[in-house]
Amino acid sequence: MAAVDAGRSVLVSAPTSSGKTVVAEHAIDSALAAGRRAFYTAPIKALSNQKFRDLGERLGHDAVGLMTGDQVIAPEAPVVVMTTEVLRNMLYAGSPATEGLGWVVLDEVHFLEDPYRGAVWEEVVLNLAEDVGLVALSATVSNADELGDWLTAERGPTTVVREDRRPVRLNSHYLVAERGRPRQVHRLSIRRGNRSNPDGRRFDVDRQTRHGRGRGRRGWASPRRDEVLAELSRHDMLPAIHFIFSRAGCDEARDVMIRDGVQLNDAAEERAVDALVDNRLADLPEADLAALGVMAWRDGLRRGVAAHHAGLIPAFKEVTEELFAAGLLKIVYATETLALGVNLPARAVVIDRLTKFTGQTHQVLTPGQFTQLTGRAGRRGLDDEGHALVCWSPFVAFERVASLAGSRDFVLRSAFRPTYNMVANLILGRTRSEATDLLSRSFAQFQLDRQDAAVHQGAESRTPPSRQRSSPTTTTNLSERMEAALRVLEARGMADGWSLQDRGIPLAAIHNEADLLVVECLNSGLLEGVDPAMLSALVSCLSYRKRGPGEPSSVELAGAFPERFRGICALATEVAAAEREEGLEPAESPDPGFAHVIHAWASGKELVDVLDGTLTGGEFVRNVRLVADLMRQLTKVAPPLLVAAAEEAGRCLDRGVVALAIGRPDSVNGMDGMNGP
Template identity: 50%
Template sequence: MNSPSPAERYAAAKKRSSHPLTTEFMASYEFGFDDFQNLGCHHLEDGKSVLIAAPTGAGKTIVGEFATFLSEKNGNRCFYTTPIKALSNQKYQDLVKLYGDSEVGLLTGDSSINSEARIVVMTTEVLRNMIYAGSNAIEDLGYVVMDEVHYLADKFRGAVWEEILIHLPERIQIVSLSATVSNAEEFGDWLKTVRGETEVVLSEIRPVPLYQHILIGNRILDLFVDEGRVNPEILRIEKNSIKKVPGGSKSWKESKFNSIKSLTRPEIVEKLSERGFLPAIFFIFSRAGCDGAVSSCIREGLSLTNSLEKEEIRRVIALKTHELPSEDFGVLGFHEWAQALERGIAAHHAGLLPMFKETIEELFQRGLLKIVFATETLALGINMPARSVVLEKLVKWNGESHVNVSPGEYTQLTGRAGRRGIDVEGNALILWNEQMDSSIAAGLASTRTYPLRSSFSPTYNMSANLISRFGHERARKSLGFSFAQFQADKAVVGLAKQIAKNEIAIKTLIEGSQSDLGDMGEYMKARFAIKELEAQFSSRRITGGSRRKHHENIEEQISEHRRSLKNHPCNSCPNRESNARGFEKAARLEKESAGLKARMEGRTNV
């Protein structure tokens, strides 16, 4: 490899000298930064807010951690917000290792540790509540990191992210960390509107390539054979699985008949082990399902660890749970839980004790656990990457009904696959069943990005908080700053442009369709009237005297308009029909514009 030229060395030195704090921060890491990480840090050092949109596992948090470093250098505070308590707890531990207990605090619904610290990790709602309460903690705040900011699309909690971004003082620099979304530039434009100078940094490069698979029966097949083309073997198997089976009546119906024997969960884990796909996260969208999967693996005698790993697992369990009273072991299922961990098997969900979850997370990060059956909360940024990710179903309960997994959720879940610096590739594995269509799986797997849509909808509670904190007028105006309103306004601009284009086209058509013999507009007015009356005539049935009389009245009006047309000078124009087509086209555009105007009116309010 050739050494850099003097000019290249000079350019590199100049770049380092222009951002000395980034250079100092980068020196504390054993690896070099990617371009998007460097760029994000540079913008932050330049005093700007920044939106980082990159795939899961790409290293977005480097820029968030740089904000904590800058707060130390600049003598102000940094708040690091996350969507869930588990992620807050993990980030708190990470930052304590960097800065020590005295410099880092934690605020969640369950915990309050060192809340006056220079760096405070918190769930997003905690910061929103601080803003509404007029907390003094915000006075010396210099930076806010909003991890998983794409969560603002969440139907139930997304508005909290927007409330913070709208109401935090503009002097505070924001680091927004997002998954790859297709409209990151639009989101960045909104951030500039509500926050001031904000730079958008994008990266679509996964540090570890991800390969998509489907498990059909006992076979693991590649989902794609070429770029975007579904494996024909999968299509053949699906086609052959459609059998003629008896319906509820004497007739026969075509239905998907489960002629392929599905593997049990323990058998699937063994299959993953045979293929070298472990360690893996196995997503099951229910707590009971996760616990049941662990129990079935234990019943089948599955063990994935060697004697040295078992010994280390026992040591970590003892260290993490030493404060747990032994008399509580029975009611908490401690012995069964510990036995499963020793075998390299665990469940991870919101129903676990915090110390149980922390133990599982540490063991998995160290490679001592081989399979974790988890609910989707594990996909929300918790640092538990695996070699493979398994999705049992592509349908989940969203709190109101069973819905299909969205492209965004699929990307988030499978983004855990592939450990940077450890794996050369990651694997996403979908379990086939008779209700599933491979085309749906292919659609999810091939959708690399998805649009970020605001879920912002003002509630009574939000309105009351805004009025109480900011007064009626500012509260009303602030609601107009939402991302939902911004997206609606941008759409209005597009509608207005189309209406303007239509108006120009209408004018051109009418001017180009005139006749030298008379007023073509007057002539066409009569033709349009006849068309309208004929439509009324054909849509009415004669069932009574009054209706018959009305029918006769319509016939009389039509006859009158036809006489008017016959006597009109434009009736004898040689270009009459071509001119008429121009007016008819203009009329269609006028109708279209009326619809666009109605849509505009519907979009001007959230």
């Protein structure tokens, strides 16, 4: 806080619940005291929503605004909470809202390693005015000093506050079931002091087999979910979050507890659950609730048991989070997305297994992922200690488990890469040399330069704190990628040298992984001359991606759709060929798998008729919101008739369960907003 008072930017790298928010609030107070504004950015709408409420309670609701892809509330307020993308868009557009800005808080700045969204955090750092102070809040990362050095190079003197100690002591346990009669569950500490517990090695499969236990009458097994819950309950480790890296696994665990008659709430807690659920879901039609399986979901909540994953509609997830925070849920079976969302600490965290399917193969969790999950264990002010329990698996040796539990190795790596949208905005706002300079000042290039300097100076030398920019082998890396993207734009008639053609100007306003293809479709007229429902179907092909392996999606919508979809695919093939020519990785192909679903919804069909058994309610809502977001972007750059159709499509989509989507503090009276400034 002294650094903020001195006008220095600050990087705070610390565990969950360690008080990082205090520094952010002090910076906001400092801005207000100086008669200036403050922006608080968060990576997801749920966290923006929470911060909007928290700051409103602290400063007064008239003093705090909100800007997300879903809505805008009081954007002229002295303090505005927003998603990081909104601020990035403001900076590129030269929005007057950034005038008089004193401080910016970048929450969850470690998101800059995200392969799809990470560049946004760096773009904000690189484009903010020099006189704006920055408070960057991060999870514990082992290279915080490196990140601080980069911030110093770009933002001026930056104080790095690093805290590795957790506010609540963490005990790590290993849970192993022993087959036999009776079946037993063993729990032992993973570490003894600074070393792994030698007793744990006897549970490894190779030792087990060597001693004749692998195929004999006894052996080790992963404990069942009911055994884990019994262990947690017996040793006063509830409430707990049990992480299972599968939506189906989370639902199955909850259903088993219900089927077994587990009852963790008393009568008063059941009534409190009923009251909150009734209040939150009052605006959903009974038919929608039935289609979403609300009875089974509600039964679990009343018992103190819930599942939490992206397959649930946002309203269900929000209710689950509220109940857990209120102590009305004792066990939540969740995917790792809960670890990245709003602040929900528990007394204990269970990791079902240490391997996670990436879409192609199973990989052991990284130290950073392990730390993120176990960071939820231990409630500050409520618990003297937290507990992390890891379930036995035959595929991960105990020493690997102990290494993860004792590791502090969470190295932050930049994922900054020029996109077509970024290149378009750089062309509009900077000279070619200025754009090249901006890329050279990214954290990605900063890390590349340091690695190159270390190689040149030898393994024994220490990397100097100053930026190394002399090496031709790395300094051109990102600028070469920008030039390759520019050549693709030239090949597609969207740029001529360092100048955007009329066809390319819409790129500056399209924020999508398929940004170039979206603009190609816009220029080709493939999105024009159709009704709002068909427009929704066509746009969904640019945002929807089928989950998991299996055959590609098939076309299931008639009318104008098949021919127009073939046109979109032809454009995608042309773009991919141009990208391969320049050595760039093409985007994924258009996917028609959601088109018939969103067409029915935009046509006014009921939810029970739209959910076809292949999509969960949460997947449905998420994909509708992605289409609605892209529609809002199109309204900024499309011809008038297409703008009218896109606006009408947005109104058709935004109803029922979709209107209760996460990120809306007031889902009934909330006002729609734009994704950008």
